Amino acid sequence: MPDLTTLWQSTAPSILGKDSSWFWQMGEVVVVTITLVFVCSQERLSRFTGMLEPLTNLRDHSNSRTMMNYRRRTCEPHLTSA
Numbered sequence: 001m002p003d004l005t006t007l008w009q010s011t012a013p014s015i016l017g018k019d020s021s022w023f024w025q026m027g028e029v030v031v032v033t034i035t036l037v038f039v040c041s042q043e044r045l046s047r048f049t050g051m052l053e054p055l056t057n058l059r060d061h062s063n064s065r066t067m068m069n070y071r072r073r074t075c076e077p078h079l080t081s082a
Contacts (some may be wrong), residue, residue, distance in 0.1 A: 015023050061067065 014020060
């Protein structure tokens with residue numbers, strides 16, 4: 001197993017030297033990819049959160065006293081004729 005100092009001396013020029021642009025471009029691609037995945041997952045979560053509010057409003061409206069009275073008046077003729 002190579003010594004840590006020897007390993008650093010052999011890899012440092014390619015990471016920090018004049019031929020290191022490939023390393024930094026690769027790092028940038030990784031960071032941008034991770035950022036895009038995070039943004040997409042947050043957007044998906046916010047879209048699903050927004051879907052629940054209209055359903056809750058619909059349930060509240062359909063269970064309101066006015067809607068219960070409408071349903072009762074609609075069903076009364078059917079129940080009394082049977």
